[in-house]
Structure formats: structure tokens, C-alpha cells
Amino acid sequence: MALINYASREINCKIVYYGTGLGGKTTNLEYIFKQLAPGIRGEMISLATETERTLFFDFLPLDLGSVQGFKTKFSLYTVPGQVEYNASRKLILNGVDGIVFVADSQREKMAENIESMRNMEENLSEYGLTLESVPYVLQYNKRDLGNISTFEELEAAINPRGVSSFEAVAVEGSGVFATLKAVSKAVLNRLS
Amino acid sequence: MLHRGTGNLVLTEEGIRAINNSLGNLVMDSGAKAALLLDKSGQLIAAQGETNALDTMSLSALITGSFGSNKAIANLVGETEFRRMFQQGQSSSIYMAQLVTHDLIAVIFSNAITVGKIKFRVDQMLDTLNQQMQAMYNSTPEAPFRAAPSAGPKLSDLF
Ligand SMILES: Nc1nc2c(ncn2[C@@H]2O[C@H](COP(=O)(O)OP(=O)(O)O)[C@@H](O)[C@H]2O)c(=O)[nH]1
Ligand SMILES: [Mg+2]
Numbered sequence: 015m016a017l018i019n020y021a022s023r024e025i026n027c028k029i030v031y032y033g034t035g036l037g038g039k040t041t042n043l044e045y046i047f048k049q050l051a052p053g054i055r056g057e058m059i060s061l062a063t064e065t066e067r068t069l070f071f072d073f074l075p076l077d078l079g080s081v082q083g084f085k086t087k088f089s090l091y092t093v094p095g096q097v098e099y100n101a102s103r104k105l106i107l108n109g110v111d112g113i114v115f116v117a118d119s120q121r122e123k124m125a126e127n128i129e130s131m132r133n134m135e136e137n138l139s140e141y142g143l144t145l146e147s148v149p150y151v152l153q154y155n156k157r158d159l160g161n162i163s164t165f166e167e168l169e170a171a172i173n174p175r176g177v178s179s180f181e182a183v184a185v186e187g188s189g190v191f192a193t194l195k196a197v198s199k200a201v202l203n204r205l206s
Numbered sequence: 207m208l209h210r211g212t213g214n215l216v217l218t219e220e221g222i223r224a225i226n227n228s229l230g231n232l233v234m235d236s237g238a239k240a241a242l243l244l245d246k247s248g249q250l251i252a253a254q255g256e257t258n259a260l261d262t263m264s265l266s267a268l269i270t271g272s273f274g275s276n277k278a279i280a281n282l283v284g285e286t287e288f289r290r291m292f293q294q295g296q297s298s299s300i301y302m303a304q305l306v307t308h309d310l311i312a313v314i315f316s317n318a319i320t321v322g323k324i325k326f327r328v329d330q331m332l333d334t335l336n337q338q339m340q341a342m343y344n345s346t347p348e349a350p351f352r353a354a355p356s357a358g359p360k361l362s363d364l365f
Contacts, residue, residue, distance in 0.1 A: 017215050017245055017249045020219050057264065082350070087263075091267075105271065109248070206349050
């Protein structure tokens with residue numbers, strides 16, 4: 015849920031990167047953090063385990079500047095992908111305005127992607143939300159690897175609604191900003 | 207008209223003024239350093255006191271997260287939730303309480319002040335804050351943007 019402050023003329027929106035563990039969610043945020051000037055992005059906070067896997071969430075605030083007279087800020091979050099951390103995933107979806115679902119393109123990850131999508135819908139439903147009510151986009155990540163599903167196979171498996179989808183190599187940054195721009199637009203469109 | 211699917215929270219000028227007034231009084235009466243009001247998604251609604259030195263955005267995300275994870279702990283010991291939380295540091299501490307709207311108030315205070323005093327003052331203020339936040343949730347949403355597409359070029363400039 016966007017926070018719309020008419021006193022300070024500020025809008026705050028929450029965007030969550032969701033998807034299977036090790037799919038590249040944290041890598042997306044790290045690339046965004048590296049590329050944007052410090053005035054546009056704040057500090058990135060990662061609550062990670064010693065082995066660098068996301069334990070609770072990553073958090074990166076962005077300041078998009080003024081959009082139609084409103085200072086517009088986005089809070090980007092990632093969820094932990096590990097199956098056993100569902101309580102954390104559910105918590106982070108509270109008040110979500112837009113979702114980037116990061117799928118791992120590797121063939122052997124297809125079943126995990128499908129399960130993660132199902133898990134996301136289930137967790138959204140706890141807040142009375144559905145994939146019809148929350149804007150979301152898909153990112154097919156790790157396109158640089160060898161044994162990957164085709165774009166069409168991924169579309170057929172996890173994009174039945176035909177929302178915007180992007181191929182990405184998050185470690186190199188390709189597709190990262192296209193994805194962010196698409197979800198940002200979708201979220202801002204909801205506010206008019 | 208705004209989509210209510212994701213239930214946007216609209217903060218009106220009068221509403222924010224009233225809340226800032228409550229938080230300001232709380233800071234003054236208790237001697238706390240700062241008082242923050244956070245919404246349940248982890249965003250800052252209002253803050254009063256010495257807030258310049260604070261990274262309020264990160265604080266909001268982390269406090270909301272820790273409150274949420276403590277709710278899960280509560281469930282494991284047979285409680286539905288912990289409505290209050292207290293974090294004690296070397297020289298300053300944080301006291302947190304949940305409103306009926308599930309938004310949170312967090313008070314940062316020097317350890318020269320007892321947690322009992324802070325708790326007392328927060329409890330005194332809770333009813334007022336509950337009413338003020340409920341009024342905001344009930345206010346009629348109005349779309350902030352007249353036309354969406356003009357956000358497009360702005361985003362292209364940035365990313
Ligand atoms: N080959 C390849 N590796 C990637 C890509 N994106 C992320 N990774 C790697 O995949 C691993 C998991 O990434 P991470 O962002 O931590 O995944 P998360 O669990 O979704 O947050 C890391 O070792 C990344 O460097 C990519 O596009 N291609
Ligand atoms: Mg991660």
C-alpha cells in the first residue's frame with residue numbers, strides 16, 4: 015500500500031523482489047545500488063547469513079525525485095528464497111505495491127520457480143491480495159548459463175497472465191533496470 | 207479514484223498535523239530523543255524530536271521487520287502477538303508499541319530516563335494515536351497523479 019502524504023507531498027511505495035533461492039534477487043539490488051548516484055539511492059541493508067544468503071531481507075531505498083509535484087520514494091526489498099523461511103517472506107509482502115518475480119532460467123530450477131510462484135500467491139492471499147490486484151513483472155535471470163529453458167518455455171510455465179517479462183543477466187546488470195523501470199511504471203500507474 | 211486493492215494510506219495535512227502534535231507532546235513530556243510512527247509495511251508516517259541524525263527510512267524498515275519476526279516468536283510460545291517491545295542499549299534504548307491499526311510507534315530515549323516512564327507516556331498517548339490513525343485509514347482517497355504516463359519520461363531520466 016502506497017503511503018501518500020499530502021502534508022509533505024511525498025509518496026512512498028514498496029517493491030518486493032520475490033523468487034526461488036539463489037535466483038539473483040540480491041544481485042539485482044546490488045547492481046542497482048552500484049549504478050545509481052548516492053543522492054538517488056540510500057544505503058543498502060542486507061540481513062544475511064554468514065554464507066551470504068539472505069536471512070531476512072535486503073532493503074534499498076530509492077528517491078525518484080519529483081513526479082507531478084510529489085517527492086516519490088521507493089523501498090526495494092528482497093525476500094529469502096529458502097523454503098524454510100516462509101514466515102519472513104510473508105512478513106515482507108505486508109503492504110506491497112509491486113512485485114518483481116525473479117525466476118532462475120536454469121532447466122533444473124523450473125519446478126522451483128513454479129513452486130515459488132505458487133507460494134507467493136498463497137502468501138499474498140493472506141493479505142487479501144491476488145496477482146490481479148498487485149502489479150508485478152517477471153525477470154528470467156541467468157540467461158548467460160548453458161542449460162536454460164527457452165523464453166517461450168518460461169512464459170508458458172509462469173506467465174499465464176502475460177505480464178511484462180524481461181531476460182536478464184543480473185551479475186552483469188543486463189535487464190536489471192528494464193525490470194525496475196517496468197515495475198516502477200506499473201506501480202505509479204496505480205496512483206492515477 | 208485510487209485503487210483500494212492494495213489499500214493505500216492517505217495522510218492528509220490535518221491528519222499529519224494532529225499526529226505530529228501527539229508525537230511532539232510525547233517527546234516533550236517523556237524527555238525522549240525521538241518518536242517515530244511507522245506503518246505496517248515499514249514506511250515512516252511521521253517523526254518528531256532529534257530526527258536529523260537518524261536514518262529514519264532504514265530504521266522504519268528494520269523496526270517493522272523485527273516487530274514482525276517477534277510476532278512469529280509470540281506464536282511459538284502460544285501468544286498471538288507481542289504488542290510492546292523494548293531494546294536496551296549501552297546509552298540509549300528503544301521502546302516500541304503497536305497501535306490497533308497495526309502501525310507502530312517507536313520511541314528512542316537516553317538511558318538517563320527509565321523505561322517505565324517512557325512506557326507510561328506511550329500508553330497515555332496510544333488511544334489518541336489509535337484514533338488519529340483510524341481517521342486516516344477512513345479518509346477518502348484521492349489520486350495524487352492526474353495522469354500516469356508522465357511518470358514515464360521521469361523514470362527514463364533516472365534509470
Ligand atoms: N551466471 C549467473 N549467476 C548469477 C546471475 N545472477 C545472480 N547470479 C549468482 O547467483 C547466486 C545467487 O544470487 P543471489 O542474488 O544471492 O540470489 P537470491 O537468493 O535470489 O538473492 C550468486 O552467486 C550470484 O552471483 C546471472 O545472471 N548469471
Ligand atoms: Mg538474497
